[in-house]
Amino acid sequence: MPFPYFWRQKQLKHVVVTTFHEKGYRDYGKKCIETFLKYWPKDISLVVYAENVHVEEKDERLQVFDHNESLPRLLEFRKDFAENPLANGVRLSTNSQERDYRWDAVRFSNKVFAVTDAIRRYRASADQLIWLDADTLTHSEIPRSLIDRIAPRGNQLAAYLNRKIYPECGWVGYNLHHREILTFVERFESTYSSGYFLALKESHDSFVFWKIVQQMEQDKEASFKFLGSNRTKSHVFINSVLGGYMDHLKGDRKAAGKSRKSDLSWRRREAWWS
Numbered sequence: 001m002p003f004p005y006f007w008r009q010k011q012l013k014h015v016v017v018t019t020f021h022e023k024g025y026r027d028y029g030k031k032c033i034e035t036f037l038k039y040w041p042k043d044i045s046l047v048v049y050a051e052n053v054h055v056e057e058k059d060e061r062l063q064v065f066d067h068n069e070s071l072p073r074l075l076e077f078r079k080d081f082a083e084n085p086l087a088n089g090v091r092l093s094t095n096s097q098e099r100d101y102r103w104d105a106v107r108f109s110n111k112v113f114a115v116t117d118a119i120r121r122y123r124a125s126a127d128q129l130i131w132l133d134a135d136t137l138t139h140s141e142i143p144r145s146l147i148d149r150i151a152p153r154g155n156q157l158a159a160y161l162n163r164k165i166y167p168e169c170g171w172v173g174y175n176l177h178h179r180e181i182l183t184f185v186e187r188f189e190s191t192y193s194s195g196y197f198l199a200l201k202e203s204h205d206s207f208v209f210w211k212i213v214q215q216m217e218q219d220k221e222a223s224f225k226f227l228g229s230n231r232t233k234s235h236v237f238i239n240s241v242l243g244g245y246m247d248h249l250k251g252d253r254k255a256a257g258k259s260r261k262s263d264l265s266w267r268r269r270e271a272w273w274s
Helices: 022-039 072-081 105-122 144-149 181-193 205-218
Strands: 014-021 045-051 062-066 090-092 097-099 128-132 136-138 156-161 168-175 223-226 246-248
Touching (some): 014 022, 045 105, 072 105, 105 181, 105 205, 168 205
Parallel strands (some): 156 223
Antiparallel strands (some): 090 097, 136 246
């Protein structure tokens, strides 16, 4: 019997990127690094943009950039919008102030500018750049073939976790060889640095990513690979193929150290979920 198509494709070179601040490192980032080094394929590296924190782990597969030295565009953006409540999760009404992550562009800009810097930095030396939220831990050994199989190829600019609403961007794989990858980078950054995000319905990274993806598809500039499901609205990460190997500790799941069984749309058979 012939091997499936994905076995006959050449192995790709991948790099994984994340970011966190000091509290994030203590609460979940350290575990993210430790479990990455334990369970991920040995030829895949992890790049961390660390904000005001010393990363204790040392490994030849781990590269740490000082957030304040490596992301000047981010620092400029945060300076420009630091005093703007509409950029910091606050919506003003007649009698009160409403705070909501959906409008917290400054908070989520760390991720945006880390992604765009890493794409520029590794575009010539890797095939896929994988964004991984730092509140993700790996619980089982990841086959090298899986990372190759779910990577975007050809005219696919990115592979992401689609769902009923805007995507879950705890995992996004970027095709670094796509002809429009720098177009995407410029649009992702400029949506924030120009202040255009203030005109959008929501301004967190997942919503902005989605609007750019929709426009690029409409203009036939790129296609995209779906890793999620249009039937799922909330915790699509663990209900995708990724849940067999990783757990994304969104929100209050960080305190428990594990997602809830009620988050699962069906019964998973991996030991982590038993």
